[in-house]
Amino acid sequence: MVQRMAGAAALAMAASIPVAAQVSPAAPPGMPMNPLPIGDTSAIAKEAQSWLADLIKINTTNPPGNEQLAAMYIAGILEKEGIKSEILDLTPGRSALLARLKSTAMADPSKALLLVAHMDVVGVEKPKWTVDPFAAVQKDGYLYGRGAIDDKGMLAANLAAFIALKRANPRLNRDVIFLATADEEQFGDASVKILIAKHWDKFAAGFALNEGGEVLLKNGKVQYVAVQASEKVPVNVTVVARGTSGHASMPTKDNAVVHLAAAVAKIGNYSAPVHFTTIVRRYFEQLAAIEDDEMGKWMRSLDAPDRGEHAQRVISDASPLWNSMLRDSIAPTMLTAGVRANVIPGEARANLNIRLLPGDTIDVLLAELKKLVNDPQIRFEIQPDAGLAAPPSSLENDFYATITKVAGREFSGAPVLPFQSTGATDSAQLRLHNVQSYGFLPFPLTEEDFRRMHGREEKKQIEKIEKRQSFWAVSQ
Numbered sequence: 001m002v003q004r005m006a007g008a009a010a011l012a013m014a015a016s017i018p019v020a021a022q023v024s025p026a027a028p029p030g031m032p033m034n035p036l037p038i039g040d041t042s043a044i045a046k047e048a049q050s051w052l053a054d055l056i057k058i059n060t061t062n063p064p065g066n067e068q069l070a071a072m073y074i075a076g077i078l079e080k081e082g083i084k085s086e087i088l089d090l091t092p093g094r095s096a097l098l099a100r101l102k103s104t105a106m107a108d109p110s111k112a113l114l115l116v117a118h119m120d121v122v123g124v125e126k127p128k129w130t131v132d133p134f135a136a137v138q139k140d141g142y143l144y145g146r147g148a149i150d151d152k153g154m155l156a157a158n159l160a161a162f163i164a165l166k167r168a169n170p171r172l173n174r175d176v177i178f179l180a181t182a183d184e185e186q187f188g189d190a191s192v193k194i195l196i197a198k199h200w201d202k203f204a205a206g207f208a209l210n211e212g213g214e215v216l217l218k219n220g221k222v223q224y225v226a227v228q229a230s231e232k233v234p235v236n237v238t239v240v241a242r243g244t245s246g247h248a249s250m251p252t253k254d255n256a257v258v259h260l261a262a263a264v265a266k267i268g269n270y271s272a273p274v275h276f277t278t279i280v281r282r283y284f285e286q287l288a289a290i291e292d293d294e295m296g297k298w299m300r301s302l303d304a305p306d307r308g309e310h311a312q313r314v315i316s317d318a319s320p321l322w323n324s325m326l327r328d329s330i331a332p333t334m335l336t337a338g339v340r341a342n343v344i345p346g347e348a349r350a351n352l353n354i355r356l357l358p359g360d361t362i363d364v365l366l367a368e369l370k371k372l373v374n375d376p377q378i379r380f381e382i383q384p385d386a387g388l389a390a391p392p393s394s395l396e397n398d399f400y401a402t403i404t405k406v407a408g409r410e411f412s413g414a415p416v417l418p419f420q421s422t423g424a425t426d427s428a429q430l431r432l433h434n435v436q437s438y439g440f441l442p443f444p445l446t447e448e449d450f451r452r453m454h455g456r457e458e459k460k461q462i463e464k465i466e467k468r469q470s471f472w473a474v475s476q
């Protein structure tokens, strides 16, 4: 089979190897040519599959994380390749790992490329799984396991790309740094934020490839490649209702539960105004060209003065993702009230998980919500775990142009769109340190696959590597 590079490896190489070195002899007619000096990659694709299975078996559910075990495993693999890595301890049992392929002795850190993936995974509801989520079971062409996609799939792909690059030993035009982070899912004491604060000098870079993008598969065909260049900002806000506590046999009008429920109902039906960011504008402009005529028409009318508002409604109603890309979103997620069935509690609380557009502020949104709720018994408390808004990564540099070119080529000419993810990733922290970070998850996934990943559902699937080797960074 003709060699074809894909995913993270192709990108890492296209971005890191001088152009002249990438040119290979013309391929036979009708055959795609391998433009990168990497040779047969089917072996490393198989290795990547076994690394992924091993990584799934190392339970890094966060909390507590225990990412150190995964870091030690990766260090062992790198050592066999003659690559020195460094394990950076953050809190007991929690570490990040980094390793570097140097271009020159005095490389410019502003050109360096980070291959980033996180080692921690979200928890599982074990009874809802048909297989052990930490056994890396292969079944029906899928590899089952927590983290198979988010983000150990990317981790294994990055590792394969990094090792393939080392084995090929080309002349690099920038340092390539493999970075495995911890605590991405909880953003606590072992997160990339703390890692940057403590160790930035060890992995300072100008560019990064991370999770957060998507290669959307529909009816067996890649519909588009979305490259994440920006992300929404998570903020948790507690709605607190106060009332008089008392015996439930004598109800009062100021019952905290009733006031909280009314406030949550109003907030749940509220839709924040549409604000366009550069990335979202570009996303819809480019998506309009591949959607059906009707949807394409509405996408092109999103900020038209006459029918913009109607178009925004149509687009928002068509997809929860699109709705959230256009505005600040609010999802009530938790309710707490009451201690006994026959006691009216004096306080009731609800958590709002808010995702702000980068550039919007929580104060403006809360002022709106206060007006909307209009109840002196209700107050809002902003929780301290809020993310920080970061500037978007540029769509105008050579690196983004390379991503567009390589991704288009690897996925049979599918359009490549810039994307503002509704979920948060480590990229925001990197962007705050002037890193042009792009989310590029190199595995074609259906909407259902994405729901498994984002919906914290009971199982995750990936396609068998034999069939989909090309997704594994280094391909068939």
Ligand SMILES: [Zn+2]
Binding pocket: 118, 150, 151, 184, 211
């Ligand atoms: Zn993730």
